[in-house]
Amino acid sequence: MNTSTSSNTQNWPAVRRTLEMILPLADTFAFMFYNRFFEYEPAARSLFKADMSTQRKKVINLLAFALRGLDRPYLIEKELRRLGRHHAQYQISRQQYEHLNEAIIWAFGETLGSNFNEESRQAWHHALNAITTIMLAAAAETKAMPAI
Ligand code: HEM
Numbered sequence: 656m657n658t659s660t661s662s663n664t665q666n667w668p669a670v671r672r673t674l675e676m677i678l679p680l681a682d683t684f685a686f687m688f689y690n691r692f693f694e695y696e697p698a699a700r701s702l703f704k705a706d707m708s709t710q711r712k713k714v715i716n717l718l719a720f721a722l723r724g725l726d727r728p729y730l731i732e733k734e735l736r737r738l739g740r741h742h743a744q745y746q747i748s749r750q751q752y753e754h755l756n757e758a759i760i761w762a763f764g765e766t767l768g769s770n771f772n773e774e775s776r777q778a779w780h781h782a783l784n785a786i787t788t789i790m791l792a793a794a795a796e797t798k799a800m801p802a803i
Pocket of ligand 1: 702703704710713738747755786787790
């Protein structure tokens, strides 16, 4: 992983605790953060299919994959780079990523209550910033590639 996502700067134990608690509630969690995100970014709704249940399943799988892979962060980074390239087609701005991150942190708080404490909040703020940086960088590389 690059320095922004290295084990030195990320609070992996706090990230792991949150993931363990959220997985049994993941469908509700995903429902809440997407609704919140579409309040911030109404125009983004039309990019998604009308039925969001498949999308929620994909996100839940990603959360489970992240939990399994926390001790192998290079695997997570590889998957995030793949996702970033996939997202390039939607021309997503940093502002939109930040709104999604804000919605995710809000939904953690709503779903987990006092179990999502200030330490968890900081840990996720940091992790989501790193995720955004990786995905945007991968998307930018896709755009920089010559058409073949
Ligand atoms: C933390 C950042 C994000 C993560 C981890 C993430 C994750 C994902 C995943 C796992 C998928 C499914 C990909 C697949 O089919 O293989 C997906 C699809 C998608 N994402 Fe994201 N995403 C992020 C940010 C965003 C943002 C900010 C937008 C803004 C509009 C967005 C728009 C989309 C769209 C339009 C799809 C396709 C939906 C469909 O096929 O109906 N994503 N995302």
